[in-house]
Amino acid sequence: MASARILQNWSVRIGASVIAAMVLVAVAAPWLGTVDPSLFDAGSRDLLPGQSGDITTLEGETLRHTFLMGSDSFGRDIYSRVIYGTRVSLVVGIATALLALAAGIVCGLGAGYLRWLDGVLMRFMDGVMAIPAILIAIALVALWRGSIFTVVVAIAIPEIPRVTRLVRSLVLTIREEPYVEAAIALGTPTWKIMFGHILPNCIAPLLVQGTFTCAFAILVEAILSFLGVGLPPDIPTWGNIMAEGRAQFVSFPHNVFFPGIFLAVTVLAVNILGDGLRDTLDPKMAKRV
Amino acid sequence: MYSFLARRVLATVPVLLIVAVLVFLLLRLTPGDPAAIMAGDAASTEQIARIRSGLGLDRPILVQFGIWFGNLLTGDLGESFYYKAKVATLIGQRLEPTLSLAALTIVIAVLVAVPLGILAAWRFGGWLDRALMGFSVMGFSVPVFVLAYILIWLVSLKLGWLPVQGYQRLADGAGPWLYHLALPSITLSVLYIALIARVTRASMMEALGEDYIRTARAKGLPEARVLVRHALANAAIPIVTVIGIGIALLIGGVVVTESVYAIPGLGRLTVDAVLARDFPTVQGLILFFSFVYVLVNLLVDLSYVFLDPRIRY
Amino acid sequence: MSVLEVNDLSIDLPPGGDRAQAVSRASFAVGRGEILCLVGESGSGKSVIAQGVMGLLPRTLPLAGGSIRLEGEELRGIGAARLRQLRATRMSMIFQEPMTALNPVMTCGEQIDEVLRFHSGLSAGDRERRILDIVSEVALPDPARIVASYPHQLSGGQRQRIMIAMALVLEPALLIADEPTTALDVTTQAQILGLILALQKKHGTGVLFITHDFGVVAEIAHRVAVLRLGELVEIGTRDEVLQRPRHEYTKMLIGSVPTLKPHGRPADPGAPIVLRTRRLSKTYVDRHWLAHAREVRAAEDVTLEVRRGQTLGIVGESGSGKSTVARCIVRLVDPTSGEIRLGGDEIATMGAAALRPLRRRVQIVFQDPYRSLNPRRTVGEAIIEGPLNYGVSRAEALERARKLMALVRMDGAALSRYPHQFSGGQRQRICIARALAMEPELLIADEAVSALDVSVQAQVLELLEEIRTRLNLAMLFITHDLRVAAQVCDQVAVMSKGRVVEYGPAEEIFLRPQHEYTRTLFEAAPGRHFAFGST
Secondary structure: OHHHHHHHOHHHHHHHHHHHHHHHHHHOHHHOOOOOOOOOOHHHOOOOOOOEEEEEOOOOOEEEEEOOOOEOOOOOEHHHHHHHHHHHHHHHHHHHHHHHHHHHHHHHHHHHHOHHHHHHHHHHHHHHHHOOHHHHHHHHHHHHOOOHHHHHHHHHHHHHHHHHHHHHHHHHHHHHOHHHHHHHHOOOOHHHHHHHHHHHHOHHHHHHHHHHHHHHHHHHHHHHHHHOOOOOOOOOOHHHHHHHHHHHOOOOOHHHHHHHHHHHHHHHHHHHHHHHHHHHHOOOHHHOO | OHHHHHHHHHHHHHHHHHHHHHHHHHOOOOOOOHHHHHHOOOOOHHHHHHHHHHHOOOOOHHHHHHHHHHHHHOOOOOEOOOOOOEHHHHHHHHHHHHHHHHHHHHHHHHHHHHHHHHHHHHOOOOHHHHHHHHHHHHHHHOOHHHHHHHHHHHHHHHOOOOOOOOOOOHHHOHHHHHHHHHHHHHHHHHHHHHHHHHHHHHHHHHHHOOHHHHHHHHOOOOHHHHHHHHHHHHHHHHHHHHHHHHHHHHHHHHHHHHHHHOOOOHHHHHHHHHHOOOHHHHHHHHHHHHHHHHHHHHHHHHHHHHHOHHHHO | OOOEEEEEEEEEOOOOOOOOEEEEEEEEEEOOOOEEEEEOOOOOOHHHHHHHHHOOOOOOOOEEEEEEEEOOEEOOOOOHHHHHHHEOOOEEEEOOOOOOOOOOOOOHHHHHHHHHHHHOOOOHHHHHHHHHHHHHHOOOOOHHHHHHOOHHHOOHHHHHHHHHHHHHOOOOOEEEEEOOOOOOOHHHHHHHHHHHHHHHHHHOOEEEEEEOOHHHHHHHOOEEEEEEOOEEEEEEEHHHHHHOOOOHHHHHHHHHOOOOOOOOOOOOOOOOEEEEEEEEEEEEEEOOOOOOOEEEEEEEEEEEEEEOOOEEEEEEOOOOOHHHHHHHHOOOOOOOEEEEEEOOEEOOOOOHHHHHHHHOOEEEEOOOOOOOOOOOOOHHHHHHHHHHHOOOOHHHHHHHHHHHHHHOOOOHHHHHOOHHHOOHHHHHHHHHHHHHOOOOOEEEEEOOOOOOOHHHHHHHHHHHHHHHHHHOOEEEEEEOOHHHHHHHOOEEEEEEOOEEEEEEEHHHHHHOOOOHHHHHHHHHOOOOOOOOOOO
16 A cells, blocks of 8 residues: 555655654764763863863763864864754754644635635735745744744744645645545535545645655754854754854864754755655655645 | 736735735734833833834834835835834845845856756656756755855865855956855855756656647657747746745845855845844845745746736637 | 558557557558558557557557558668658647647647648748648638637637648648547537548548547448457458457447437336426626626526436537536536426525435436545445435445445445556446435436446446336436437437527437437437447
């Protein structure tokens, strides 16, 4: 069946494995040779990758520590910060995708089924989509003060119209299918048609859209942090690390490259997973972008 | 045809109105007091009160909107609190660098992506196709600022071919202008190329699968003609559409790119204004960008008239 | 010398298909001025042969053996350049779907001009003259306007004429026609067939005509070749193959072709009326702000009756409104005005809630078997959905489904399988079972057999007959195919442009049509004078 086909697709395998690895890293962060990411030592500033130096714990002890990815200008261990940053990115990515999907499904079903709602809602969505997504996210996070919750909501909001449009168009096309008309002739009530016929046939495209939303969210969160308008600097995120490291870039590029690589690899994996899912689940969609 | 044109133009009006309302509401969604936030932590109550009345925040919300909207219609986007200048003036000053960057990026992207997409679709499944799809996924995935740093490290620092930062006005000479813009445009165009190439490929593949291509081949036409006059001519609409929609990505990318390459354009202004909590400027900029976006997409829609005779008649 | 000589041609299929080769060792020839019809059901490989001759096959369908000689020249392996030279100059092809076979963004004139530009050395002025000539030759009125028009501004029949013009402008020796009239209305089909015959006679073109419609074969073929699963099973003159077929398969096919003579079974005039419509109308209004509202009268003043145990056929071409009437009766669409009486109940204006209990009395089977079943649900789930809506217990509904499967002559084990595991004909049976699960009084078949092969069609029609007699159902049978109508209908209503133009017992309408449109319709039926024999 479909699930077997999905697992055989190379894109799905590669994407899913990398993401699974990232999840493991995120969960196992404390045991991967890391220290508390906020710890620093003035004596260990700007160390190159692989060098060792001192680090002062919260209790005041000084430990000898190998800085696998070097240290930043405060003397913090980049490796630990990058590993802990994985948590933030994954949480933001998945939460945003789930939120955007949930809201989009509700709006899309409403717009597809209730004619009076359709016109008003879609005009509104057009308006939201007319504002470039990053700007909405920047403005909202700036207004609400960064925290994971606000970042998730701020990034989800510009994605909701996209999901709504998708669900709405799916509803409108599936409604025209003869098997839905047959269900009406058989006396099936509207709600049963919606949940029994329409939604199940929406799952595949929504899953694909969800992965792309997740990738988008991880990217935007990083951009927000990088620009300094995202999560507060005490929470380690890949964007934050890069933001702090940019001033030193010319002499100490490792500040920017290590988190950058993790970011690129993660987003790449999610996108590849999405491509693979799309190719296996819905060949018709493979023709659209 | 004229009814189509008229309908499309008029259809943008409600969208623009909603954008205006949304932007207006956006800045009043803050949980705290906007005036206090703008004034900063060290401000006194009188300063905050002055800001509040200066912005009209003490009036009822509908009145505020009325005044703000009225100003909007006359081109007055408000006054920047931080820069102590009119927002519209600020935008005017910073427009050129952003426009240059965007224009150069679009030109590079379209000139590279469209032919690549056509070739990939024509030789579907071949090495070019797979390479392009691979490149395209990476182009989406590697964030603009990461790519920027990689390119800076490689091209500016290691090879020394292009400068790390900065911008030269066009009026000071096309050479230096291009010299400073080359790396930023190339960086930004990667994302845009990935998007356009993908859609070009998909759209061409769809066109090449249509019956009229079979007819064209059955007529014994040379393959080049089949690809261009038959396939591309029909694939053009989705391609042009995505160039328009991609502007939104471009705007986001501009904000980041200007930040990395220290280009004094509208993107930098946005970031600075947000960090300074300068709401009027942020508001004005979001409005400006949105209007540009809606306008570009309107032009794209209007271009359909030339691309598809079914719309004309 | 033959124009086309095909010997032992084999074409491979990609691995994983239902057979190894699309075409196996086919041999036939088309002489100068001769029309050879290649007949077969879907999947028989006839289109593959046509495209193989033209060199249009994708790389996944390679030529595996045999030879193709066009006017003596071997086509296999001649190279792309020579193949391009030969196309349109010595051999041309026209296709099935005129709607999509023309480039929508080029004018018709430009598309014909292309052929001349790339294959002849004519000057622009000469080309223009030649184009106007050929456009009048294909009987298109006002050639100058047609030449400047875009395909979407023309009708299906007109577009097919443009295709023919493009194909014949350089007077090739061979014309390959791949189901060129299948997508056209009966009357348009007759015109196009007539045009092809006339042009072919005038220019002495050899024609390889591909079709699945034996009526068309009877109408135009000189010789006939029958294909089955990639193998040529029989070839001979038209009369030989259609009246004295030798191969079992051919005999079966010919036997499945319904005649145009009404069945003549007696119908009880006193049977109770199950459905009656009076002045049923449906008008679609296209309201667009800034443009004038456009009205489309899909159905107007339609009055008919169906009695228990009898079949009323609604016959008409596309756009005649027959499907609209069916959808109004099932209330998939709300009628604009008029009455629909189902038994004693007036249902045209009923609200959704009041309508629900009455829905079970009318059920419908649609045209496209591939879209009529939810691909994510098992067959069993599909069949019991209806009864479950009306309070029947799951166990009882499943029992009913099992019995229905037997009635439609399918295996009970099919209930746990998914639609994609079945063929078109089998899916249609499942849809019939689903409709019958509601125990309706009236069954509507909306072009229910139009998408099926002729042999499968015969089986499904037989099944519907059996069901109708066994359950004493009233049936409303919608079709554009006159032969099918003749076979199943007791009463016939002929519709054109939304109105019923003639209405009466089948025998009356078929043998003594009164209305001009009805007469045109019958005259256009291909092969209507032909007596298909078997044994």
